[in-house]
Amino acid sequence: MSTSLFKRPEFYALIAAILNGTIGAFTRVGFAHGATSNQIAFWKCFVAFLVIALYCATSQVRRRETLALANKWPQFAVLAFLGIFCLYFFETWAFEEASIPLVAFLLYAAGAMTIVLSAIFLGERIGLYKVIAFTSILAGVYLILSYEGEISGSYLGITLALLGGLGYALFIFTSKLMNVGSGLPQLVWLFGFGSLYLLVPLLREGFVFPGGIALLAIAALVLLPTIGGFYFTTKAVDQGEASKVQIIETSDPLFATLFAFSFFGESLGLAGTIGALCIMAGLILAMKKNTPPAVLAAQ
Secondary structure (H helix, E strand, C coil), X not given: CCCCHHHCHXXXXXXXXXXXXXXXXXXXXXXXXXXXXXXXXXXXXXXXXXXXXXXXXXXXXXXXXXXXHHHHHHHHHXXXXXXXXXXXHHHHHHHHHECHHHHHHHHCCCHHHHHHHHHHHCCCCEEHHHHHHHHHHHHHHHHHHHHCCCCCECHHHHHHHHHHHHHHHHHHHHHHHHCCCCCHHHHHHHHHHHHHHHHHHHHHXXXXXXXXXXXXXXXXXXHHHHHHXXXXXXXXXXXXXXXXXXHHHCCHHXXXXXXXXXXXXXXXXXXXHHHHHHHHHHHHHHCCCCCCCEEECCC
């Protein structure tokens, strides 16, 4: 093996899925202490922008790399709308209308679109392992959804989660298509544009800075899924296949459910355990380096 597991894009995608799995639990903590969905969406993005921008400003090399990306601002504007605004705005709102496992699952229901688009436009192979892995992960998530915990949600919550998932799926595909690279300088531009987009609904609601426990929840969201999740996602997409990244990140609902259960003192039953094993089996297949002949590939 020429590249160790910890330096492979599949591993980066798995880390991103684990970090993104904390979103629902910390968001619910913020809600419980008075923060609104618009406040959480904006502040976690804007604070992440400030942290990364200041960090990049402390180094001449990082400053130069960040400024060198200025000519790609149209690409970052599009990517930020899809991956930041659509995801954060709709996902955070969805957590007010539906349960954490349901939102997490629906967010990745659009993942199949990334796989197909990547095959058609990026020439990525849809091999048998990918098909089995994606199916196994979805089956595992379905078992957890159907038999574990309180799975509920309004039609509005379902719609919001699907819209967030659509934006994120298009973000993964488009970021690979536009080839803007990965790293902290790229995140400065993504979070900068994302903050501008998310500022609009916050101003319409009323500009408020959350405090207390809600602020701590937002700080956790900034460090783990916002900075950490997006860093590893963009790194995985830049170095690997968009379709494989999407498949691996489809395991997010498993981690979201486990974090939610941990926060609220619940545990997985038999069906949930079987579902978790299905997801783990799918992850192992998705992370295989060698694949059998493709089922579908671009001509």
